[in-house]
Amino acid sequence: MFDQERIDALPVHRERATTEPAVLDGLRVVDFTHFVAGPLATQTLADFGAEVIKIEAPVRGDDFRHYPTVDPEIPAQGGPYLWTNRNKKSLALDVKSPAGLAVAKALIARADVLVENFSSGVMERFGLDYETCAALNPRLVYCSVSAYGREGPYADRLGFDPIVQAESGFISMNGYPDRQGVRTGAAVMDTATAMSATNAILLALMARQKDGRGQRVEVALYDTAILMTGFGAMQHLTTGYEPQRNGNTSPDTCPSGVFMSKDKPFYINCGNDKIYQRLFEQVLERPDLAHDEVLSQRANRLKHRERIFRIMDEAFIKEPWSHWAPRLRAANVPHGQVKTLGEALASEESRSRELITRIPHPVKGWIPNLATPLRLARTPALDPVAAPAIGQHSESILRDMLGYDEARIAQLRAAGAFGAEAAAESQATGVAA
Template identity: 60%
Template sequence: MFDRLEADFPAHTPRPADAPKALEGVRVIDFSHFLAGPFATMIMGDMGADVIKVESPGRGDEFRHYPPVPEETPAQGAPYVWSNRNKRSLALNLKSPEAVAVIRELIAQADVVCENFSTGVMERFGLDYASVREINPKIIYCSVSAYGREGAFKDRLGFDPIAQAESGFISMNGYSDRQGVRTLSPVVDISTAMMACNAILGALLARGRTGQGQHIEIALFDNAVLMTGYAAMQHMYTGAVPQRHGNTSPDTCPSGVFMSQDKPFYINCGNDKIFHRLAAQVLERPDLADDPVYSDRNGRMARRDEIFRLLEELFAQYPWSYWQPRMRAAQIPCGEVRNVGDALRSPEARERRLVSRVAHPVLGWIPNVRLPILYSGTPLADPQPAPAVGQHTDEVLAQVLGYDAPRIAALREAGALDAPTPRRPYPAATEVTPG
């Protein structure tokens, strides 16, 4: 399937076989689905934790079905594969009492539980923090939700774009002459996942000192407000609402996208010294650096349009291959404006070995984007492809809980390992129901 890409990405280089892993011996029971929760637990899996993903038999995590989904690997679409490597899938029908009993046994010997169900779901299963704490007082229990587990908004559902909208994040992005835009990348989900993982690691460290577990709450909305960055503090200092500035920065100048003779690129003159080097060493216009107005950042910001017109004229005279080495030599923060495909194949990505090929039992190999973490002493685990629904059910029951074949067969017979019976569908629009 990926033959056309084989030359683009190198094979994965295995970690040293005798190297320890940062989270070796830590077991995570992962009830999360879609993105924020699963990405958090994937980070832990990459660090060496044993992450057991609990999902419904049959369809599994709905995120599995986001396209593209190869015909050879149904329920293993690219977005799911990106966020669920280094996990084992345990398929259980939690509507079965026998399945819930299995989960309680797993939790009794686990270190972490992560869930992002709607508020109240885990309580209905008897798997909320208060109940789980009775089974395992040392458990670290992380709940990821849209607006928190308590308060007036605990029932609200939410996804990344909603959090971007309600937090003010969207209002800051785009151009001033139109509505704000969300980022196509789910940055709130990803940053929430990172925050959840950080919180879990902190709780594990605290447990090492106190011997006590604890409950962690991470809300998508809370994190989205944080993602508005220092603009939130600027507003509280001045009362001014942040405006949309497109690709330019309201705080520095010049900062934005310019067009060379052949390619667009971004420069960021974050201080006066950078601008002085740009003018004298790159543009060979020391008069700009010496100008009493242009030499000062506030002066440049006041005459932003004028400076941009001047730079656009100068940059358009030569191709990017001319400007890039000159700016690199002068230590000007700059970069070509690339599309995603170009970035994945860029010299920088290849140098950092960000993308590689990893073996896959059905497809032969699949591409993999590694975490931006390089440990010197505890290298990340070798990437194992995201699992099929229930791929490790029998393995987990046998290896972790010690169940023998007859006991596993009995669970299957009881319906604990099978998909729940679907509800009767709603009446069609043409049907008449009693009033």
């Protein structure tokens, strides 16, 4: 159950302050994605003006609709689904039926972009592989998001965010040295893959502007996960060094890590010697250590980490965070309170950036919204529209986009284009296929 009182307390989304058209206005996207990586990519396109048509199975729709938290008043619009599908239209279509497949092909022929993240082979079984779709529409940008790519010996493997975290070496780098590595709680590989997919699609569209030709685009979770190991990958390739688990400390800078004030934990990152000097001279009032001949050098501090941390721990625990935060900011020392997710979402930092607001919903009245992190001054994102119900726009898409009249839509319904239940209802009312 959604906490409506909590939602109603959020600020209302501030409307788009421009009459400029959205940067992707006029772009049409046929969206065959589900769960996280694919839908987040197409949501970004939708946020900036693309008409994104989410094609999903009748009745149940995208399985991500049913991830908790789910409200009984909108049972197929759980919180995770709302997070990845705003500003889209939903067409409930059974592409396994000949009638449904014909509708999908008609849309693809009129589209600019197709995005899919099924398991390898599924689009081929539907009859919607790249070659078929490119023949229908040579200008089509066809983006596949997969686990291990669409070709090669691992193309058939299923893969999810924590799996590629494990196989890429990412988990081995995170956590504490005295135990197994840990995955991130957030789906960082899915999110990063979505960003990569959006970039790849936009690059392909830029190429199409030059020569008028579409192309196949591919983004894989595993490829993204290797990139997300950061510069540790190049450290290994150049020296054979295996990154170690260091908990909250840094193997490269010191002092960097989590410290405890009298009431709250916080993180400090001393990325260079000047920051270290400001920390010890201006914040901790220890000029003797700030300019110590040995400790003022980064490489030396790594060797004396335990001593430095002990001095800092003894100092910071004496005063509350309200004492240390302004001193750290005044000294320009990178710092941040270690917050819970709830604290972060309600923080002044989030409020000042207008990241968390509420937007209208046709059933609930209001739902929360997390703003896109992309800020364009002249052509900002569209005002957010709540993620759609299953098939919410089916008839309007068929009428307005494909030009089907009511008789044609009724024939498609009876032929099973919108699922067996819709077909049965149509037959019960006497509509012939």
